Amino acid sequence: MSEPAVIFDNISKSYPMYHHFTGGIKNFLFHLPKALKSLRGSRYEALRDISFEVRKGEALGIIGKNGAGKSTTLGLIAGVLKPTKGSIVVRGRTLPLLELGGGFHPELTGRENIMLNGVLLGLLRAEVRKKMDEIIEFSGISEFMDQPIRTYSSGMLARLGFSVIAHLDPEILLIDEILAVGDLEFQQKCIEKMMDFKRNDVTIVFVSHSMGAVEMLCDRVVWIDDNAIRMSGNTKEVVKEFEKAERNAELLRYVKGNL
């Protein structure tokens, strides 16, 4: 078996909670010491004791409901977030496509953003210039390359973002929900490109709500539920259990709604 590219060892991540003064400002002032303590103390635990490994060349899927902690996990692998507890090892150059348009500058054109991102991700200008045409061609939106990207639709941003990272020879590719906003043609293009990466031994961590895409691409899946790992292992088995739980939850909502 190949060596691990990513190791998560008992990771927890909490965010400070934002408060509303539900009792009103007067009540807040009357109980100042207690109120201040609660402000300081309370944090939201977005991930709780998460442990998993991704082996080199493996494609790992991360699935779960909205707010489960998937993007937080990718952010931790990318190093843009720091864990509150536990240790993370990442071996290899990560290229994250984390959130839509993240890392892009709205006033710069598509072409300028490609250069900016290439350089930010560690390439020399000349190297980006050499790949520029290929990136634009792959994005399929060449006619908009000289427009500022604040004019782009979310699908166009996804196209640009994916094209950039797809041409920067990543060792570890982190993809968060790219398929959700792309049209069918682009979704297929993304999947094909990711399959290519897989054949070339690139490690992939793929977050998606599309179980079809997860089944096509991923060797293994981690299912995060309520901020902890509920199940992990064989793709087919985990997806099956996840879908069963989703159906049950839907049924429950339906029954409750009709009582």
Ligand SMILES: Nc1ncnc2c1ncn2[C@@H]1O[C@H](COP(=O)(O)OP(=O)(O)OP(=O)(O)O)[C@@H](O)[C@H]1O
């Ligand atoms: N910067 C932040 N500050 C406070 N809370 C945050 C922050 N980022 C995320 N959270 C909270 O952490 C939890 C996990 O968020 P995360 O974005 O990882 O979920 P997700 O699984 O990616 O969901 P989705 O499927 O909707 O993208 C959520 O409850 C969210 O509100």
Ligand SMILES: [Mg+2]
């Ligand atoms: Mg997310």
